[in-house]
Each structure stands twice: as structure tokens, then as C-alpha cells.
Amino acid sequence: MADFQPHLGGRRSSLSTDRVGGVFDAHYVKVYRYLASRVGVTSAEDLAQDTFLIVVANPRLCLAVQEPEQARPVLFGVATRLVAQYWRRQARQARAMARAVAADGSPDGDVGGESESAARLDAQALGPALAEALGRLPGRDRDVLLLSALADLTPAEVATALGMHPVTTRVRLHRARARLRAQLPPQADPRHPPEDGSPPLGQAWSPASSTHQQIAPTTGGKP
Amino acid sequence: MIDELTWLRAAFETVPDPAPDVVAQARRTVVAGLPHEHAAPSSNEQEELARGVGRGPRRLSYLTSGLAAVAVAVVAIGVGVRWDAGTRPASGDDRSTASAPATLSGRQTPATLSGRQILLAAATVAEKAPARTGTYWHVKVVSTTRNGDSGWNERWVAWDGRMWARESDGKITQMQLPNVLALGVAHVTIGQLQALPTQPAALKARVADLVSNGDAQAGAGKLTVAVREHAVFEGLVSLVSQLPASPKVRAAALRAIAAYPNVTSLGAVDGGQGLRLSFWPGQDPPASLVIDPATGQLRRTNVLVGLEGGLLVGVGYTWAVTTAWTDVLPR
Numbered sequence A: 001m002a003d004f005q006p007h008l009g010g011r012r013s014s015l016s017t018d019r020v021g022g023v024f025d026a027h028y029v030k031v032y033r034y035l036a037s038r039v040g041v042t043s044a045e046d047l048a049q050d051t052f053l054i055v056v057a058n059p060r061l062c063l064a065v066q067e068p069e070q071a072r073p074v075l076f077g078v079a080t081r082l083v084a085q086y087w088r089r090q091a092r093q094a095r096a097m098a099r100a101v102a103a104d105g106s107p108d109g110d111v112g113g114e115s116e117s118a119a120r121l122d123a124q125a126l127g128p129a130l131a132e133a134l135g136r137l138p139g140r141d142r143d144v145l146l147l148s149a150l151a152d153l154t155p156a157e158v159a160t161a162l163g164m165h166p167v168t169t170r171v172r173l174h175r176a177r178a179r180l181r182a183q184l185p186p187q188a189d190p191r192h193p194p195e196d197g198s199p200p201l202g203q204a205w206s207p208a209s210s211t212h213q214q215i216a217p218t219t220g221g222k223p
Numbered sequence B: 001m002i003d004e005l006t007w008l009r010a011a012f013e014t015v016p017d018p019a020p021d022v023v024a025q026a027r028r029t030v031v032a033g034l035p036h037e038h039a040a041p042s043s044n045e046q047e048e049l050a051r052g053v054g055r056g057p058r059r060l061s062y063l064t065s066g067l068a069a070v071a072v073a074v075v076a077i078g079v080g081v082r083w084d085a086g087t088r089p090a091s092g093d094d095r096s097t098a099s100a101p102a103t104l105s106g107r108q109t110p111a112t113l114s115g116r117q118i119l120l121a122a123a124t125v126a127e128k129a130p131a132r133t134g135t136y137w138h139v140k141v142v143s144t145t146r147n148g149d150s151g152w153n154e155r156w157v158a159w160d161g162r163m164w165a166r167e168s169d170g171k172i173t174q175m176q177l178p179n180v181l182a183l184g185v186a187h188v189t190i191g192q193l194q195a196l197p198t199q200p201a202a203l204k205a206r207v208a209d210l211v212s213n214g215d216a217q218a219g220a221g222k223l224t225v226a227v228r229e230h231a232v233f234e235g236l237v238s239l240v241s242q243l244p245a246s247p248k249v250r251a252a253a254l255r256a257i258a259a260y261p262n263v264t265s266l267g268a269v270d271g272g273q274g275l276r277l278s279f280w281p282g283q284d285p286p287a288s289l290v291i292d293p294a295t296g297q298l299r300r301t302n303v304l305v306g307l308e309g310g311l312l313v314g315v316g317y318t319w320a321v322t323t324a325w326t327d328v329l330p331r
Helices: A017-039 A041-057 A059-065 A068-103 A114-121 A128-135 A139-149 A155-162 A166-182 B004-013 B020-031 B043-051 B093-099 B115-128 B190-194 B200-213 B225-241 B247-258
Strands: A212-214 B136-145 B150-158 B163-166 B172-175 B263-269 B272-277 B287-292 B297-301 B303-305 B311-313 B317-326
Touching: A017 A041, A017 A068, A017 A139, A017 B004, A017 B020, A041 A059, A041 A068, A041 B020, A059 A068, A068 A139, A068 A155, A068 B115, A068 B263, A128 A139, A128 A166, A128 B004, A139 A155, A139 A166, A139 B004, A155 A166, A166 B004, B115 B247, B115 B263, B115 B272, B115 B287, B200 B225, B200 B247, B225 B247, B225 B297
Parallel strands: A212 B311
Antiparallel strands: B136 B150, B136 B317, B150 B163, B163 B172, B263 B272, B272 B287, B287 B297, B297 B317, B303 B311
């Protein structure tokens, strides 16, 4: 740890450029895909980059990611916190829009809590059925489950990532798996989604056919 | 029958890898060790985010700036301008404040918006947009499958009805069909579209009129009432998707759509506010649309009303739509 500097002034981390590059190359794609599954690909670009910038700018985390067995819990722990923060922001956006509408004098309102709304939207990229099932889990259980299943963290690593006791982590993982299992659709198999390779575009107009054309087969398609 | 972990992992396999340029840009930013006060969340926020990792249980207080939350991630899809990852505020704060609606104050309201509220809010924003025109109306549609494969096509429409197309192969060709824009099933010109009424009821009536009396039914026989109603609804949706409508007409279309009963909210999603429309209840997968609250325009969708009319339903993929006036026709 010869290159560890306790006071960095916020600009450079304690990692050398080579090491930052090495950590990035080893983990970026996995972190990105984990984030993409939870917040969508557009936002995943920002959050994945933020994850690494946060680690690089924090001396303690920087030190940790140099240990091979620490890097993944640290990175996925930060990423998971960014996911929670992201959904809070989305909820605020929705509230701000609701206020804008209210200011326009339109009386209309669905009631939904912030956490409930965020839970419903988490993991949309995994498909609506799975997202809905995951949305019914408590937030922490969902984190534990997704870190185990998608990021391939061991229960001990999940505990480190989320700052939880390992026993609590195991209990939550067990519970989350049981609840998800109970919601398995009879023929769920997202490995074979009903889709064709390259969708045709914009050329399907036919006034005689009630203006409607379905391009891809719907067999097995879950709305 | 599969178990729950297989289910999760199989679904995860469909999540795409990042594009190479995204990886390269992120790597440059991270390795360059940019001053993090510009490239990452504030240091307070970073402390909060970093604190819990690797330590005992701790409650995080997620510090986010008030109005910055509005319209986060909204502009990222389909606006045609890519923020440079090295200089942009990584958390999107500046973008979001820039596009925040002006009327953000008032009493506490529920967190989840109904479909109607989203559309009305989008209408408020849309009608304030400056009216612009140019020589050509340019529409770009990018399709993306769940596996991340994508294709695109572009159209340029001149005021006199001439149209050019460019597909993924990069070749621009002039299309032979004259007068190809369609509103519902009615052929219309850009001039007609620009002159549409700007009140929701009047707009809907005019669209219905065009659908009933337009020349598009040639060979289709007499339209049934149900088909006509569908065509009107489709026409309204097409005004906020690909057609060159003025901001006030677009706002009126959003308000008219908001009055339909078959519009429900999916809440905040990647790219904006999600809506679900059922065009033909019981027959099709419901349409999922993402409306950009900053512009009131359609950003991402699994149904598309084509420039030349016709409702397309994408199963397993979505479209991102970008529209703009331009004076240049690429060669």
C-alpha cells in the first residue's frame, strides 16, 4: 500500500492509473449489466460510471478494491446504493410533475407511496412478469437476491456489499428465493422470448386492414 | 418448469452489454481521474454512498438536490445529441434542471401519476415549446430488440410531399409515393397538419372529419364505426409520435388522448414517463409508450403509428423516435 495517500484533496485516488484501469476492465461490464437490469440501459451508463468514480475518489474504497476478494462487494455495494438513490429521484420527479399538474388545476390522482412506486419499476429490463414478482419483495430482500443471482456474489460478499450481518443476509436470501419461487409462472422461460431478429420499420400501412398490423408473432408473449 | 434462479439468470442474459464506445468513454473518464466534483455526485453524497459498504449496518440518507430530480434520464433517449461522458454531470442533475417544467411548486401531491396526469403535464410543457419549421421534417426511428440488436431508418419529408428514406444500409432514396403522410387513415399534407385546431375537442372532431372524408379509404370500402374510432385515436397518437405537428397541436392531441379511458400509467421509467394504451383490448399486447415530459413527445414505444399511417406493434422490441425540422437533406 505504498501508494495510499490519506489526504487526496478529492482529485486523485490512491490507485495508480494502471490499477484503476485494471479494476475497471475486470468489473465494468458486469456492473453495467447489473445496473441495466435494474434501472434500464440509458441510466445504467451514468450509474456504472458513477460507481467507479465514487470508488476511485474514496481512499478507503480504493484500498478495498485492490484486494481481489473485496472489489466486487465494494463495487456492487456502491452500485446498489445508486440504484436506490435513482428510484428516489424518479419518485421525486413524479411528485414534481404531479404538482405541476395540480398547479394547472387538474384534479386527478392515483395514490402511491414512494417506495412502492420504486419497487414496481425496479428491474423492468428483466421483463414485466419478473419485475412484477420482484416488485413485491421488500427492497432489501430484492437487493440481496439480485446481488446473489445476477452479480454472483456469495452471501458473505452480499453482506459486505450491503453492510449487513451475514446471517441476516442468508435469511433474506432464503426468504426472497421462496417468495419468487411461489410466483414462478407455469411456463416462464425468458431464454426463448418471442421475437424475430430484425424488426421491419414503418412500411406496414394498409388502409384496407383497419390500419393495423402485427409484426412479430405473439405466441407466448406476455404483455 | 424452471427454478427461480434460472428464471432470473435467463432474464438477465437478455440484458445487453454496453456499447464499445460507452465502455471506452467511461474508462477514459474513470482512469483520467477527473475532478470528481464535476464528474460524480457531490462529496457529501459520495460519503453517504460509500459509508455503508464493508462496514456494519448503517442507515443511508440519500442526499439529492430538490428540483434536480425532475426529468432525470428523460433527455437521454432519442434527442440526437449525445452528452460527452467526459464533461457531462454524471448524475444528470444539470440536464434535469434545464428541462424541468417551470411550475414546480405547491402542495404535496401523490408520488404516482395517473396516465391522464402524465399526458396533461406533457401537454403543458409541449405547448410552450417554440414553434419551428424548416425545409424538411426529419424522423429517425431506432428499433432495439431485447437482445440489444438495433436497426434504424430515417425519413425526410418536404412541404410539397416529396419524401426521402435512409435505412440502416446508409443509402438515401427518394420515395415514389406522393402525399404519403397519414393521420389515422387520412392522407394529409404538412400544411394541413400545421393548420389543425389547437383545442382538444376541435382537434378530435377535425381528425374524425379527415378520417371520414379523406381519400385514404379508396378500396377499403366504408369504414365501420369501430374502425373509424380506432383511426381517430391512432391519428391523435400519430400527432405526438412522428407527424410534423405544431407544439400547440401536439399539446391538444395529448389532452385529447388524456380523455380516453384506456390510458394507464406505468410511472417513471427509463427515458421518461411510461404509459400503457390498449388499442384493441383483448387482442394485442397493450402498447407501452414513454413520453418525454420535457418536450411532450413520444420517446420510446412498442407501438408506432407510421409516418404513412398504420399501427405497428413490436413484440420483443421497442422503437425510439426522434423528430426535428432541418434545412439540410443529406446526400
